[in-house]
Structure formats: structure tokens, C-alpha cells
Amino acid sequence: MRFDVLRRFAEDRRGNVAMYFGLAAIPLIFAMGMAVDYGNNARKWSQLNAAADAAALAAVTPAMMAASDATAQTAATDIFTGQANAISNIVPGSLSVNPQIQDNGLIRKVDVYYTAQIYNIFGGILGQQTMPVSGHAQANGATPPNVDFYLLLDTSPSMAIPADQNGINTMVQNTRSQQDGSTTGCAFACHEYNPAADNLGNPNGEDNYALARNLGLTLRIDMVGQATAAMVGSAISTMNQNTTNYGWTPSYRIAIDSFDAYNPSTRTSIRQLFPLTSNLNSLQSSLNASPSPIQVMEVYSNNNICTATQTTTSHGVTTTTCTAWQGNSDTDTDIDDALNSLNNSSSPYYIPNPGTGASGSQPAEVLMIVTDGVEDETVASVTAGTPSGNRQQAPIAFNSNVPSTATCAAIKARGIKIAILYTTYYPLDNGSTGSWYDRFIYQFQRNGTDQIGPALMNNCASPGLFYQVSVGQNISAALVTLFQMALQSSHLTQ
Numbered sequence: 001m002r003f004d005v006l007r008r009f010a011e012d013r014r015g016n017v018a019m020y021f022g023l024a025a026i027p028l029i030f031a032m033g034m035a036v037d038y039g040n041n042a043r044k045w046s047q048l049n050a051a052a053d054a055a056a057l058a059a060v061t062p063a064m065m066a067a068s069d070a071t072a073q074t075a076a077t078d079i080f081t082g083q084a085n086a087i088s089n090i091v092p093g094s095l096s097v098n099p100q101i102q103d104n105g106l107i108r109k110v111d112v113y114y115t116a117q118i119y120n121i122f123g124g125i126l127g128q129q130t131m132p133v134s135g136h137a138q139a140n141g142a143t144p145p146n147v148d149f150y151l152l153l154d155t156s157p158s159m160a161i162p163a164d165q166n167g168i169n170t171m172v173q174n175t176r177s178q179q180d181g182s183t184t185g186c187a188f189a190c191h192e193y194n195p196a197a198d199n200l201g202n203p204n205g206e207d208n209y210a211l212a213r214n215l216g217l218t219l220r221i222d223m224v225g226q227a228t229a230a231m232v233g234s235a236i237s238t239m240n241q242n243t244t245n246y247g248w249t250p251s252y253r254i255a256i257d258s259f260d261a262y263n264p265s266t267r268t269s270i271r272q273l274f275p276l277t278s279n280l281n282s283l284q285s286s287l288n289a290s291p292s293p294i295q296v297m298e299v300y301s302n303n304n305i306c307t308a309t310q311t312t313t314s315h316g317v318t319t320t321t322c323t324a325w326q327g328n329s330d331t332d333t334d335i336d337d338a339l340n341s342l343n344n345s346s347s348p349y350y351i352p353n354p355g356t357g358a359s360g361s362q363p364a365e366v367l368m369i370v371t372d373g374v375e376d377e378t379v380a381s382v383t384a385g386t387p388s389g390n391r392q393q394a395p396i397a398f399n400s401n402v403p404s405t406a407t408c409a410a411i412k413a414r415g416i417k418i419a420i421l422y423t424t425y426y427p428l429d430n431g432s433t434g435s436w437y438d439r440f441i442y443q444f445q446r447n448g449t450d451q452i453g454p455a456l457m458n459n460c461a462s463p464g465l466f467y468q469v470s471v472g473q474n475i476s477a478a479l480v481t482l483f484q485m486a487l488q489s490s491h492l493t494q
Contacts, residue, residue, distance in 0.1 A: 041118045044087055045133045051083035052097075052112045052137035059099060059110040060141025069101045076112055084116070091117035091130050103358075112137045144242045144250040145357025147364045147487060148276060149235070150342070151228060153294060154371035154423075155258040155271075156333040157190030159221045160209065160296045161426055164472040167217040168426070174211060187426075189219055190296065209296070220423060220475075224370055225292035227479040228256065232284040234480045238487065239280075251363065253278045257349060258297070259338030269334040270341045270349045271297075297332065331391055333376040339407040342367065343414075354415045366417045366486045369460075370479065372425040373452040374441060393440045395455035408460035419465035419486040421479055422453050426471050465489060 058064065058079040059072040067075075076099035084095055094117035102109045117130040162168045168187045175185035189212035212219060235252045242250055255276035259269050273293060277283055286293060341347040355362025376393045412418055427437070427445050444451040457466040465486055469478040 040089070041120075041131050041133065044089060044118050045135065047087050048084055048114060048116060048133060049135045049137065051080050051087075052114055052135050053139075054083060055080035055097070055099060056110045056112045056137040056139035059101060059112075060108055060139050065108060065141050065143045069103065072101055072108075072110070073099045076110065080112065080114065084114070089119045091119060094130075108141045108143075110139045110141075143358060145364045146251040146359075146361075147253075147357055147366060148354075149252065149254045149483070149486075150276075150351055150365065150367045151231070151254060151256045152338065152342070152367060152369045152371075153224060153228070153256065153258045153273075154333065154335075154369075155221060155295065155297045156376065157188060157296060158333070158372050158374060158376075158425070159219075159224065159423070160189040160212070161187060161220050161471070162189070162212070163218045163220050163223045163475075167219075168471070170215055170217060171208070171212060174215065175208060189213075189217070219296070220471075221294065221296045222292065223475040224423070225287065225294035227370070227476040228294060229284055229287035230476040231479045231483045232280050232287060234483055236280050236284065238484075250357075251278055252280065253363065254280060254283060256283075256294075258294070259333070259335065269337040270347075272349065331377045333371075333374065334378075335371065335375045335396055336377060336407065339411065343407055343411050351411070351416060364417075365415070366419055367411060368419045368421070368479075368482065368486065370421045370423065371456070372423050373456045374425050374444075395444055395452040396460060412462060417462045417465060417486060417489060418460055419482050420456050420461040420467070421475075421482050422456050422466065422468045423475065424450075424468060424470045425452050462489070 055076040059076040064072045064075055077097055080097045080099075081095065084090065084097075095114070096116070097112065097114045100111045100113070102111075113134070113136050115132065115134045117132055119130055120128060162171055171187045171189065172185040175187075186208060189208045232254060235254065239249050239252055253276050254274075255272075256274040258271045258273055274283060274286065341349045342351050344350055351365060351367065353362070354365035357364035373395055374393060375396055376391070378391060408418060425441065425445070427442070453468055465482070467478055467482040467485070469475050
């Protein structure tokens with residue numbers, strides 16, 4: 001009987017489920033607890049990561065970019081702890097945050113590292129009361145740079161071409177007598193003050209500059225003057241915009257010089273119009289004056305500039321009488337000498353070495369050149385096809401005593417950016433009339449191939465800072481665009 005009972009008990013399967021469930025309950029409870037705690041802690045971890053992101057971003061806000069690293073670190077710490085302390089189940093005293101800030105010129109990189117302990121809901125069952133978590137967030141910010149702009153304007157006679165095709169045609173029609181009665185005339189308003197010495201047959205002794213003014217024509221140099229005022233206006237509005245967007249106003253200073261004929265009194269081809277100034281409102285007001293302070297250089301006695309020895313007045317124009325030794329042999333666009341003056345530490349027009357543009361550093365610096373790209377200078381020797389003697393007319397750095405390419409490279413090597421607005425040298429003839437242009441400039445624009453612009457772009461301008469504008473196009477818009485390009489380049493490369 002006893003054995004039957006034992007046998008039946010051993011063969012009875014009705015309690016298997018309960019037994020197996022009881023055996024499996026322990027790991028199931030552990031698994032469920034771990035899943036619940038992991039899901040809960042993952043949510044807390046996500047919230048802590050969001051707090052770290054907010055902390056990193058707080059250190060690169062416009063206001064913080066203008067503040068010290070210590071102030072930005074405090075702001076990041078306060079933002080993180082303020083948000084993290086609102087998260088439940090964080091073990092008191094376990095929260096740690098470490099904002100790290102690195103400044104490189106205008107760029108700030110912020111890394112926020114944190115650690116914390118989170119209570120486990122099933123800690124009693126799991127035998128582990130808390131779970132450690134950690135995280136990292138990063139943010140970058142940039143401060144608008146302080147920038148000094150040195151605007152160098154070509155005011156040589158070739159910049160006295162009318163601003164559009166209609167003006168060019170008008171000048172040609174009204175100067176036919178200057179070409180011995182031929183059907184062509186002179187489109188340039190460049191024969192100033194003392195036209196008799198040019199032997200061009202100007203009616204009533206009127207020079208071409210006075211003629212252009214009497215005809216009411218707008219010249220390219222007029223457009224350059226308007227463009228300069230527009231660029232200064234853009235600088236003012238950009239500073240105001242940075243104040244609104246970044247909470248910090250960068251400092252822009254602007255100097256305006258012209259380069260033309262060599263001046264024996266200063267031993268340079270630079271003529272300072274406005275020294276470096278931060279008072280841009282006053283500068284813009286001066287540039288908007290009438291007549292504009294930016295004019296074509298004065299050329300005397302057949303384009304020879306010299307020191308004053310005697311003055312006479314004829315046709316309402318005061319003329320300075322010069323002696324031959326004081327002249328410059330009609331070389332009126334010495335780009336090489338102008339650039340060398342800007343790069344020579346002993347020159348009064350020297351551009352000093354730039355800084356990063358960040359607060360506490362020297363400003364970043366940009367040399368902006370507006371030119372038609374053709375040099376007219378005295379050199380040691382010239383190549384065939386250029387004017388006789390030691391006078392050269394050619395694209396920049398074609399052949400000279402101190403090549404512009406070397407000077408441009410030296411300026412850029414000091415960290416100064418060079419931005420060039422090329423006001424296209426307009427081909428006034430077609431290579432068949434035998435004019436001055438045809439004999440000496442046409443060779444660089446033959447068959448529609450312009451060697452002048454590429455020479456400026458490839459040999460002198462910094463990468464991405466070359467802009468070309470042709471006859472009839474908006475020089476003001478072009479110069480403002482180039483200014484913004486140069487400013488953005490200074491911002492991105494710090």
C-alpha cells in the first residue's frame with residue numbers, strides 16, 4: 001500500500017506548472033526589475049544629457065561670448081545644476097558637473113562633462129541601490145571680429161572713363177577734333193588743367209575733364225566715390241546688426257587712401273584721404289559731401305605732377321606750373337610703389353601686423369583695392385611693346401623693379417587679407433586705329449582674352465576675395481558685396 005502511494009505521487013503531473021513557475025519566478029523578477037530600472041534610468045539619463053546640452057549652449061550665447069571664461073563656466077554650471085536638480089531619483093550629493101572652455105582667437109569650444117547616481121526602483125531585490133550615469137555635451141561659438149579696413153583707391157586718369165556706354169559714346173562724339181578730324185574721339189576725361197600742352201585741339205582750351213562735367217556725365221571715379229560711402233554705410237549697419245544678434249558690437253575702423261603718380265614731397269605714390277578712424281558716421285558724412293573728396297588725380301603740364309612753384313588761373317581752373325625735373329614722365333599709376341609703402345615699416349602708410357580680431361587682441365586687417373588693374377610706372381627696363389624709355393603700362397606685376405606679386409605675397413604672409421574690386425579696363429578700340437590703347441594696352445586684351453583681371457586675381461587677391469565689375473554695372477553694390485565677403489572671410493578663418 002505504501003509503495004502504491006509513492007508510485008502514484010511520482011507519476012502525478014498536475015503540480016508541474018506551479019513548481020516550474022516558482023523556480024522561474026526569481027530570475028523573472030530580477031529581469032523585470034532590471035528592465036524597469038533601465039528604462040527609468042534611461043529617461044533620467046536623457047534628461048541629464050539635455051541639461052548638459054543647455055549648459056554648453058549657455059556658455060556660447062552672445063552675452064557669454066563677450067564675457068570671460070570664468071563667467072561662462074559659472075553660467076554653464078548654474079544651468080546644468082538648475083535643470084538636473086529638478087530630475088527625480090537623483091541621489092543627493094552625487095551630481096557633479098565640469099564645464100571646460102577653450103578659446104582660440106574668436107572661437108570658443110565648450111565641453112560639459114557630468115556624472116550622477118540614480119536610485120533603482122528594484123534596488124532591494126537587485127542588491128544594487130543606485131546606477132551610475134555620465135555624459136558629455138559640446139558647443140562652439142564665435143565672436144564677430146574687430147577689423148581694420150584699408151581702402152586703396154585707383155584715382156589715376158584711366159578712372160576718368162564715363163560710368164556707362166552712353167557716356168562713353170557722348171565723350172567720343174564731343175572730342176573728335178582731338179583726333180585730327182577722324183571719326184574717333186577720346187572717351188577719357190583725363191586731360192586736366194592746361195590742355196594746351198597736350199596739343200589735342202580742345203575747343204576753346206577746354207580740357208576733357210571740364211568737358212565731361214559740362215556735359216553732365218557721371219565718371220567711373222564718381223561711382224567709386226559713391227561706392228566708398230556705401231561701403232562705410234554697410235560697415236555701420238553690420239556693426240548695428242551684430243549688436244542686435246550677438247549682444248556685442250565689433251569695432252570696424254576704415255582708412256581711405258589713393259594711389260596715383262609718385263609724389264616727390266612724400267616719396268611715395270600714396271595720397272592719404274582719410275586716416276584710420278572708428279568714427280564711421282563722420283566718415284560717411286564726409287564721403288557724401290559735394291563735390292566728393294574722391295576725385296581723379298590732378299595732372300599738370302601733360303600729366304606731369306610736381307611740387308608747387310607757380311600757379312595761374314585760366315577758365316576758372318588753377319594750374320600749377322612745373323619744371324621738367326619735377327615731373328614723373330607721365331607715369332600715373334604706380335601700384336608697386338603704393339603696395340610697397342603699405343608694407344614698409346618705415347612708411348607713414350604702413351599697415352601693422354594684424355591680430356585675431358578678438359577682444360584684447362589687435363584687429364584683423366583687410367586691404368581693399370579698387371583699380372582697373374593697369375600699372376603706369378617708371379621701371380628699370382620694359383619689354384617690347386610698352387612705351388619707350390623706362391615707362392611701363394601693363395597688368396600688375398608684368399615687369400617692374402619690385403614686382404607687385406612679391407609685395408602682395410609679403411602682405412598676405414603677415415596675415416593681412418587682400419580684397420580686390422576690379423573695375424574692368426574697358427577696351428576703347430579694336431586694335432586697328434593705332435591709338436595709345438591699341439599700341440600699349442590692347443596686347444593684354446587681344447581677341448577677347450583679358451590678362452588684367454586674372455593677373456589681379458591670381459597674383460594679388462586673397463582666395464575668394466576678387467570681384468569684377470564692368471562698365472555700366474553697379475560699383476556700389478559690388479564694393480559692398482566685396483566688403484561683406486572680406487568680413488566673412490575674417491570671421492571664418494580666425
